[in-house]
Amino acid sequence: MNYLDCWDVSANDFPTGCDKLEQIKFLLRYAILAPSNHNTQPWLFEVRGGEVAIIADRTRTLPVSDPDDRELFISCGAALFFLETAARAFGFDVSIRRFPQQHDPDLVAVVEIGKRSTKRSGRPELFEAITSRRTNRSKFSDNQLSPASESAIEAATSANGVRATWINSRNDRVTLAHLIGLADRAQFEDRAFRKELSSWVNPDRASEPDGLPAKSIGFDSPWNYVAPLLIRTFDLGPGKSRIDEALIQSSAAIMVLSTGFDKPIDWVRTGDALAAALLTAESQGVNASYLNQVCEVEDTRFRLAKIGTVQGYPQLVLRLGYGIPVAPTPRRPLDSVIRIRADAA
Ligand SMILES: Cc1cc2nc3c(=O)[nH]c(=O)nc-3n(C[C@H](O)[C@H](O)[C@H](O)COP(=O)(O)O)c2cc1C
Numbered sequence: 001m002n003y004l005d006c007w008d009v010s011a012n013d014f015p016t017g018c019d020k021l022e023q024i025k026f027l028l029r030y031a032i033l034a035p036s037n038h039n040t041q042p043w044l045f046e047v048r049g050g051e052v053a054i055i056a057d058r059t060r061t062l063p064v065s066d067p068d069d070r071e072l073f074i075s076c077g078a079a080l081f082f083l084e085t086a087a088r089a090f091g092f093d094v095s096i097r098r099f100p101q102q103h104d105p106d107l108v109a110v111v112e113i114g115k116r117s118t119k120r121s122g123r124p125e126l127f128e129a130i131t132s133r134r135t136n137r138s139k140f141s142d143n144q145l146s147p148a149s150e151s152a153i154e155a156a157t158s159a160n161g162v163r164a165t166w167i168n169s170r171n172d173r174v175t176l177a178h179l180i181g182l183a184d185r186a187q188f189e190d191r192a193f194r195k196e197l198s199s200w201v202n203p204d205r206a207s208e209p210d211g212l213p214a215k216s217i218g219f220d221s222p223w224n225y226v227a228p229l230l231i232r233t234f235d236l237g238p239g240k241s242r243i244d245e246a247l248i249q250s251s252a253a254i255m256v257l258s259t260g261f262d263k264p265i266d267w268v269r270t271g272d273a274l275a276a277a278l279l280t281a282e283s284q285g286v287n288a289s290y291l292n293q294v295c296e297v298e299d300t301r302f303r304l305a306k307i308g309t310v311q312g313y314p315q316l317v318l319r320l321g322y323g324i325p326v327a328p329t330p331r332r333p334l335d336s337v338i339r340i341r342a343d344a345a
Contacts, residue, residue, distance in 0.1 A: 003209040003330030006032060007131055014090055020050055021340065023090075024113055028052070028338060030086035030130050032331050034275060036075035037066060037292075038200040041210050041332050043079050043108075046339045050113050054080055056106045060210075064196040065187065065296050073264050074315065076108045077271015078278075082130060085279065087113050088122030099265055108268055129282035134328055136287035137217065137247075140321030145252050149284040153320065156280040157257060161266065162273035165310045167254040172308040176294070176317075177248045179307075181241035183293040183300040188237030198232035209332040216329060218243070244291060252321035254291075256304065262313040270315040277318065287323040292316055 009029045015022045028045050036042060042060040046053040056076050061069055080096070087094045093114030100110050145153075150166075157164040167176055187193045203225045205213040214227035223230070230236070248254065257273055259266040281288050294300045295314050304314045 001209075001333075002206045003333070004206045004328055006331040006334075007328045009033075009131060011089070011127075020113070021047060023116075024050075024052060025334065025338065027083060027086045027090065027092075027113070029334060030127075031079045031083035032334060032337060033130055033133075034075065034079040034082045035133075035135060035278065036078070037071035038062060038197070039211050039329050040072070040075070040200065041337065042072045043076050044337055044339060045083075046341060048110075048341045052083065052111045052113065054083070054108045054111065056108055058106060062196060062200075064190070064192045069264075070262075070267050070315070071292070071296075073108065073267035074271040074274060077268035077273075078275040079271075080109050080111065080268065081272045081275035081279075083111055085122055085127050085130065085275075087111070089120055089124055089127035091117045091120050093117075098268055105264065108264075125283040126276070126279040129279040133278055133282040134287075134326050135216070135289050136323040136326050137289045138287075138323035138326060139247060139250050140252060140287065140319070140323050142250075143252060143322050145286060145320060146284075149281070149286055150253065152284060153255070153277055153280050153286070156276040157255070157273045159273060159276070160269045161259055161261075162269050162315075163258050163260075163311060164273070164277070165256045165258065165308060167256060167308055167310075169308065173248055173254065175307055176254065176291075176304070177245040179300045179303055180244050180248065180291050180294045180317075183297040184241040184244060185237035186297050186300070187293055188235045188240065194232050194235075198228040201228045201231060203227060205327060206330055209330050209336075211330075213327075213329055216326065244293075247319060248291070250321070251319035253319070255318045255320065256307075256310050256314050257316040257318070258305070258310055258312045258314045260312045266313070267315065274316055274318075281320055285322070286320050288318050288320050289323075290316065290318055 040060045042057045044055040095112045200211040202208040214224035219227040
Protein backbone atom coordinates (compact mmCIF):
# COMPACT_ATOMS: atom_id res chain seq x y z
CA MET A 1 0.00 0.00 0.00
CA ASN A 2 1.24 3.49 -0.79
CA TYR A 3 0.61 5.74 2.18
CA LEU A 4 1.43 8.88 0.18
CA ASP A 5 -1.76 8.73 -1.92
CA CYS A 6 -3.51 10.91 0.67
CA TRP A 7 -1.73 13.97 -0.75
CA ASP A 8 -3.56 13.60 -4.08
CA VAL A 9 -6.81 15.02 -2.71
CA SER A 10 -8.26 17.66 -5.02
CA ALA A 11 -10.99 20.24 -4.38
CA ASN A 12 -12.55 19.25 -7.71
CA ASP A 13 -13.48 15.89 -6.18
CA PHE A 14 -15.71 17.41 -3.48
CA PRO A 15 -18.84 15.18 -3.40
CA THR A 16 -21.35 17.96 -4.05
CA GLY A 17 -24.38 15.75 -4.65
CA CYS A 18 -23.68 13.37 -1.74
CA ASP A 19 -24.97 13.38 1.84
CA LYS A 20 -23.36 15.32 4.67
CA LEU A 21 -21.48 12.28 5.99
CA GLU A 22 -19.64 11.83 2.68
CA GLN A 23 -18.91 15.56 2.57
CA ILE A 24 -17.51 15.54 6.12
CA LYS A 25 -15.36 12.52 5.28
CA PHE A 26 -14.01 14.47 2.33
CA LEU A 27 -13.13 17.44 4.58
CA LEU A 28 -11.30 15.07 6.92
CA ARG A 29 -8.97 14.13 4.07
CA TYR A 30 -7.52 17.62 4.56
CA ALA A 31 -7.45 17.43 8.37
CA ILE A 32 -5.17 14.36 8.34
CA LEU A 33 -2.55 16.27 6.35
CA ALA A 34 -1.74 18.30 9.48
CA PRO A 35 1.76 18.02 10.96
CA SER A 36 2.35 16.04 14.15
CA ASN A 37 5.33 15.29 16.37
CA HIS A 38 7.26 12.33 14.88
CA ASN A 39 4.32 12.04 12.46
CA THR A 40 2.44 10.10 15.15
CA GLN A 41 -0.92 11.46 13.93
CA PRO A 42 -2.36 11.21 17.45
CA TRP A 43 -5.97 11.94 16.55
CA LEU A 44 -9.34 10.30 16.06
CA PHE A 45 -12.29 11.95 14.38
CA GLU A 46 -15.72 10.87 15.55
CA VAL A 47 -18.47 11.96 13.19
CA ARG A 48 -21.69 12.60 15.12
CA GLY A 49 -24.32 13.75 12.66
CA GLY A 50 -23.20 17.18 11.49
CA GLU A 51 -20.47 17.40 14.13
CA VAL A 52 -16.92 16.12 14.26
CA ALA A 53 -15.36 15.35 17.63
CA ILE A 54 -11.57 15.55 17.60
CA ILE A 55 -10.24 13.10 20.15
CA ALA A 56 -6.64 12.87 21.37
CA ASP A 57 -5.43 9.33 20.71
CA ARG A 58 -3.41 8.48 23.83
CA THR A 59 -2.27 5.19 22.30
CA ARG A 60 0.07 7.26 20.13
CA THR A 61 2.01 9.17 22.77
CA LEU A 62 5.77 9.78 23.03
CA PRO A 63 6.36 9.20 26.76
CA VAL A 64 10.07 10.10 26.65
CA SER A 65 10.19 13.20 24.43
CA ASP A 66 6.66 14.42 25.21
CA PRO A 67 5.82 13.13 28.71
CA ASP A 68 2.96 15.57 29.32
CA ASP A 69 1.41 15.04 25.84
CA ARG A 70 2.01 18.74 25.20
CA GLU A 71 3.07 18.23 21.57
CA LEU A 72 0.31 15.65 21.14
CA PHE A 73 -2.27 18.37 21.89
CA ILE A 74 -0.42 20.86 19.66
CA SER A 75 -0.73 18.31 16.84
CA CYS A 76 -4.47 17.89 17.48
CA GLY A 77 -4.82 21.70 17.44
CA ALA A 78 -3.16 21.77 14.01
CA ALA A 79 -5.57 19.10 12.71
CA LEU A 80 -8.46 21.17 14.08
CA PHE A 81 -7.28 24.23 12.14
CA PHE A 82 -6.86 22.21 8.93
CA LEU A 83 -10.42 20.86 9.28
CA GLU A 84 -11.83 24.33 9.93
CA THR A 85 -9.93 25.79 6.98
CA ALA A 86 -11.18 23.07 4.61
CA ALA A 87 -14.79 23.34 5.84
CA ARG A 88 -14.84 27.11 5.33
CA ALA A 89 -13.22 26.76 1.91
CA PHE A 90 -16.18 24.62 0.80
CA GLY A 91 -18.65 27.19 2.14
CA PHE A 92 -19.72 25.50 5.40
CA ASP A 93 -20.59 27.47 8.52
CA VAL A 94 -18.27 26.29 11.25
CA SER A 95 -18.49 26.61 15.00
CA ILE A 96 -15.95 25.14 17.39
CA ARG A 97 -16.13 24.20 21.08
CA ARG A 98 -12.72 23.40 22.56
CA PHE A 99 -12.67 20.98 25.51
CA PRO A 100 -16.46 21.08 25.78
CA GLN A 101 -16.69 18.38 28.48
CA GLN A 102 -14.81 18.88 31.71
CA HIS A 103 -14.88 15.17 32.53
CA ASP A 104 -13.32 14.21 29.18
CA PRO A 105 -9.78 15.60 28.84
CA ASP A 106 -9.23 13.72 25.57
CA LEU A 107 -12.10 15.42 23.78
CA VAL A 108 -10.08 18.24 22.23
CA ALA A 109 -12.89 19.90 20.30
CA VAL A 110 -16.28 19.49 18.74
CA VAL A 111 -16.53 21.08 15.32
CA GLU A 112 -20.04 21.77 14.11
CA ILE A 113 -20.15 21.64 10.33
CA GLY A 114 -23.22 23.76 9.66
CA LYS A 115 -25.11 24.92 6.57
CA ARG A 116 -23.29 25.10 3.28
CA SER A 117 -23.55 28.08 0.98
CA THR A 118 -21.93 28.53 -2.40
CA LYS A 119 -19.85 31.36 -0.94
CA ARG A 120 -16.45 30.29 0.34
CA SER A 121 -15.38 31.79 3.62
CA GLY A 122 -12.12 31.78 5.58
CA ARG A 123 -8.88 32.27 3.73
CA PRO A 124 -8.78 30.33 0.44
CA GLU A 125 -5.01 30.78 0.09
CA LEU A 126 -4.52 28.84 3.34
CA PHE A 127 -6.75 26.04 2.06
CA GLU A 128 -4.78 25.89 -1.21
CA ALA A 129 -1.57 25.54 0.83
CA ILE A 130 -2.70 22.41 2.75
CA THR A 131 -1.64 19.89 0.09
CA SER A 132 1.71 21.49 -0.76
CA ARG A 133 2.91 22.22 2.79
CA ARG A 134 5.73 20.04 4.10
CA THR A 135 8.18 20.19 6.96
CA ASN A 136 11.30 21.26 5.10
CA ARG A 137 14.49 20.30 6.95
CA SER A 138 16.85 21.37 4.14
CA LYS A 139 19.40 24.15 4.57
CA PHE A 140 17.76 27.44 3.64
CA SER A 141 19.20 29.96 1.18
CA ASP A 142 20.54 33.38 2.22
CA ASN A 143 17.41 35.15 0.97
CA GLN A 144 15.62 37.12 3.66
CA LEU A 145 11.84 37.02 4.12
CA SER A 146 10.09 40.03 2.66
CA PRO A 147 8.56 42.37 5.28
CA ALA A 148 5.13 41.46 3.84
CA SER A 149 5.72 37.72 4.37
CA GLU A 150 7.10 38.32 7.83
CA SER A 151 4.15 40.37 8.95
CA ALA A 152 1.60 37.99 7.35
CA ILE A 153 3.13 35.03 9.20
CA GLU A 154 3.32 36.94 12.46
CA ALA A 155 -0.29 38.15 12.19
CA ALA A 156 -1.54 34.63 11.41
CA THR A 157 0.30 33.21 14.39
CA SER A 158 -0.40 35.76 17.10
CA ALA A 159 -3.99 35.13 18.15
CA ASN A 160 -5.95 33.57 20.97
CA GLY A 161 -3.24 34.03 23.55
CA VAL A 162 -0.36 32.69 21.45
CA ARG A 163 2.59 35.01 21.05
CA ALA A 164 5.09 34.95 18.18
CA THR A 165 8.58 36.30 18.85
CA TRP A 166 11.27 36.65 16.17
CA ILE A 167 14.80 35.78 17.22
CA ASN A 168 16.77 38.28 15.17
CA SER A 169 19.83 39.55 16.99
CA ARG A 170 23.14 37.76 16.54
CA ASN A 171 23.53 37.32 20.29
CA ASP A 172 20.10 35.76 20.70
CA ARG A 173 20.75 33.39 17.81
CA VAL A 174 24.06 32.31 19.33
CA THR A 175 22.33 31.66 22.66
CA LEU A 176 19.53 29.75 20.93
CA ALA A 177 22.04 27.64 18.95
CA HIS A 178 23.82 26.84 22.21
CA LEU A 179 20.57 25.75 23.89
CA ILE A 180 19.56 23.62 20.92
CA GLY A 181 22.98 21.94 21.01
CA LEU A 182 22.50 21.21 24.71
CA ALA A 183 19.03 19.79 24.07
CA ASP A 184 20.28 17.60 21.20
CA ARG A 185 23.04 16.20 23.36
CA ALA A 186 20.79 15.67 26.39
CA GLN A 187 18.21 13.78 24.32
CA PHE A 188 20.64 11.52 22.45
CA GLU A 189 22.59 10.66 25.61
CA ASP A 190 19.38 9.10 26.89
CA ARG A 191 18.94 5.51 25.66
CA ALA A 192 15.18 5.69 26.25
CA PHE A 193 14.95 8.72 23.92
CA ARG A 194 16.97 6.94 21.23
CA LYS A 195 14.81 3.83 21.52
CA GLU A 196 11.62 5.86 21.25
CA LEU A 197 12.83 7.93 18.27
CA SER A 198 14.18 4.89 16.42
CA SER A 199 10.82 3.14 16.78
CA TRP A 200 9.21 5.98 14.79
CA VAL A 201 11.82 6.08 11.99
CA ASN A 202 11.14 4.08 8.82
CA PRO A 203 13.73 3.17 6.19
CA ASP A 204 11.25 3.55 3.38
CA ARG A 205 9.15 6.61 2.58
CA ALA A 206 5.80 5.04 1.77
CA SER A 207 5.68 1.56 3.29
CA GLU A 208 4.47 2.62 6.76
CA PRO A 209 1.45 4.83 7.42
CA ASP A 210 3.08 6.91 10.15
CA GLY A 211 6.46 7.90 11.59
CA LEU A 212 9.42 9.67 10.05
CA PRO A 213 10.85 8.46 6.75
CA ALA A 214 14.60 8.21 7.40
CA LYS A 215 15.35 10.28 4.30
CA SER A 216 13.24 13.18 5.61
CA ILE A 217 15.49 13.47 8.65
CA GLY A 218 18.74 13.36 6.71
CA PHE A 219 19.55 9.64 6.22
CA ASP A 220 20.13 9.41 2.49
CA SER A 221 20.37 6.10 0.68
CA PRO A 222 21.83 3.62 1.64
CA TRP A 223 21.91 4.86 5.26
CA ASN A 224 18.11 5.04 5.38
CA TYR A 225 18.00 1.23 5.68
CA VAL A 226 20.00 1.22 8.89
CA ALA A 227 18.77 4.54 10.32
CA PRO A 228 16.64 3.01 13.13
CA LEU A 229 19.57 0.82 14.20
CA LEU A 230 22.04 3.74 14.09
CA ILE A 231 19.73 5.99 16.12
CA ARG A 232 19.07 3.30 18.71
CA THR A 233 22.72 2.29 19.08
CA PHE A 234 24.84 5.43 18.83
CA ASP A 235 24.83 8.81 20.54
CA LEU A 236 24.35 11.02 17.48
CA GLY A 237 23.85 14.13 19.67
CA PRO A 238 27.19 15.91 19.03
CA GLY A 239 26.82 15.57 15.23
CA LYS A 240 23.18 16.62 15.31
CA SER A 241 23.93 19.68 17.41
CA ARG A 242 26.54 20.81 14.85
CA ILE A 243 24.05 20.39 12.00
CA ASP A 244 21.34 22.26 13.92
CA GLU A 245 23.69 25.14 14.73
CA ALA A 246 24.44 25.54 11.02
CA LEU A 247 20.71 25.43 10.26
CA ILE A 248 20.08 28.23 12.73
CA GLN A 249 22.73 30.44 11.17
CA SER A 250 21.34 29.77 7.66
CA SER A 251 17.70 30.48 8.45
CA ALA A 252 16.21 33.70 7.20
CA ALA A 253 13.98 33.86 10.27
CA ILE A 254 13.45 32.05 13.55
CA MET A 255 10.22 32.33 15.46
CA VAL A 256 9.28 31.18 18.95
CA LEU A 257 5.63 30.51 19.79
CA SER A 258 4.80 30.91 23.45
CA THR A 259 1.76 31.09 25.72
CA GLY A 260 0.94 32.71 29.06
CA PHE A 261 -0.15 29.40 30.59
CA ASP A 262 0.84 25.80 30.01
CA LYS A 263 -2.38 23.78 30.01
CA PRO A 264 -3.94 21.54 27.30
CA ILE A 265 -6.09 24.42 26.04
CA ASP A 266 -2.91 26.52 25.54
CA TRP A 267 -1.32 23.63 23.64
CA VAL A 268 -4.35 23.24 21.37
CA ARG A 269 -4.33 27.01 20.72
CA THR A 270 -0.63 26.71 19.90
CA GLY A 271 -1.51 24.02 17.35
CA ASP A 272 -4.05 26.39 15.81
CA ALA A 273 -1.41 29.12 15.63
CA LEU A 274 1.20 26.73 14.26
CA ALA A 275 -1.13 25.59 11.49
CA ALA A 276 -1.99 29.19 10.60
CA ALA A 277 1.70 30.09 10.53
CA LEU A 278 2.67 27.11 8.36
CA LEU A 279 -0.14 27.57 5.84
CA THR A 280 0.48 31.31 5.62
CA ALA A 281 4.19 30.68 5.10
CA GLU A 282 3.45 28.09 2.41
CA SER A 283 1.05 30.47 0.67
CA GLN A 284 3.90 33.01 0.56
CA GLY A 285 6.39 30.45 -0.81
CA VAL A 286 8.21 30.30 2.54
CA ASN A 287 9.37 26.93 3.92
CA ALA A 288 9.35 26.00 7.58
CA SER A 289 10.73 23.42 9.94
CA TYR A 290 11.16 22.91 13.67
CA LEU A 291 13.91 23.01 16.25
CA ASN A 292 11.70 21.81 19.01
CA GLN A 293 14.12 19.73 21.01
CA VAL A 294 14.83 22.93 22.93
CA CYS A 295 11.21 22.92 24.18
CA GLU A 296 11.28 19.19 24.93
CA VAL A 297 14.12 19.36 27.48
CA GLU A 298 12.98 21.06 30.67
CA ASP A 299 16.18 22.97 31.41
CA THR A 300 16.62 24.38 27.88
CA ARG A 301 12.92 25.25 27.67
CA PHE A 302 13.28 27.25 30.87
CA ARG A 303 16.35 29.07 29.51
CA LEU A 304 14.71 29.72 26.15
CA ALA A 305 12.00 31.68 27.98
CA LYS A 306 14.68 34.24 28.89
CA ILE A 307 16.00 34.91 25.37
CA GLY A 308 15.23 38.30 23.80
CA THR A 309 11.61 39.25 24.23
CA VAL A 310 10.25 35.69 24.51
CA GLN A 311 7.58 35.62 27.21
CA GLY A 312 5.68 32.95 29.11
CA TYR A 313 5.98 29.27 28.20
CA PRO A 314 7.83 28.52 24.95
CA GLN A 315 5.88 25.92 22.97
CA LEU A 316 7.54 25.73 19.55
CA VAL A 317 10.62 26.99 17.71
CA LEU A 318 10.26 27.34 13.95
CA ARG A 319 12.84 28.26 11.36
CA LEU A 320 11.60 29.87 8.17
CA GLY A 321 13.22 30.52 4.83
CA TYR A 322 13.71 29.15 1.34
CA GLY A 323 14.82 25.53 1.00
CA ILE A 324 14.93 22.92 -1.73
CA PRO A 325 11.69 21.00 -2.45
CA VAL A 326 11.16 17.97 -0.21
CA ALA A 327 8.90 14.93 -0.47
CA PRO A 328 5.67 14.48 1.50
CA THR A 329 5.40 12.09 4.44
CA PRO A 330 2.86 9.25 4.74
CA ARG A 331 -0.48 9.37 6.52
CA ARG A 332 -2.68 6.72 8.12
CA PRO A 333 -5.63 5.80 5.89
CA LEU A 334 -8.70 7.87 6.64
CA ASP A 335 -10.69 4.80 7.68
CA SER A 336 -8.33 4.09 10.55
CA VAL A 337 -8.77 7.55 12.12
CA ILE A 338 -12.54 7.98 11.66
CA ARG A 339 -15.36 6.62 13.79
CA ILE A 340 -18.90 7.09 12.59
CA ARG A 341 -21.50 7.27 15.36
CA ALA A 342 -24.62 5.32 14.51
CA ASP A 343 -26.75 8.48 14.58
CA ALA A 344 -24.58 10.19 11.92
CA ALA A 345 -26.76 11.62 9.17
C1 LIG B 1 4.30 19.75 17.86
C2 LIG B 1 5.27 19.38 16.78
C3 LIG B 1 6.64 19.30 17.08
C4 LIG B 1 7.55 18.96 16.08
N1 LIG B 1 8.89 18.94 16.37
C5 LIG B 1 9.78 18.69 15.40
C6 LIG B 1 11.18 18.78 15.65
O1 LIG B 1 11.62 19.12 16.75
N2 LIG B 1 12.03 18.52 14.63
C7 LIG B 1 11.59 18.19 13.39
O2 LIG B 1 12.43 17.97 12.52
N3 LIG B 1 10.27 18.11 13.10
C8 LIG B 1 9.36 18.36 14.07
N4 LIG B 1 8.02 18.32 13.79
C9 LIG B 1 7.57 18.02 12.42
C10 LIG B 1 7.01 16.60 12.27
O3 LIG B 1 8.05 15.67 12.33
C11 LIG B 1 6.27 16.53 10.93
O4 LIG B 1 5.13 17.35 11.02
C12 LIG B 1 5.82 15.11 10.60
O5 LIG B 1 6.92 14.29 10.36
C13 LIG B 1 4.92 15.10 9.34
O6 LIG B 1 5.59 15.64 8.23
P1 LIG B 1 5.01 16.90 7.44
O7 LIG B 1 4.96 18.06 8.40
O8 LIG B 1 5.99 17.14 6.32
O9 LIG B 1 3.65 16.55 6.93
C14 LIG B 1 7.09 18.67 14.76
C15 LIG B 1 5.71 18.76 14.48
C16 LIG B 1 4.81 19.11 15.47
C17 LIG B 1 3.35 19.25 15.14
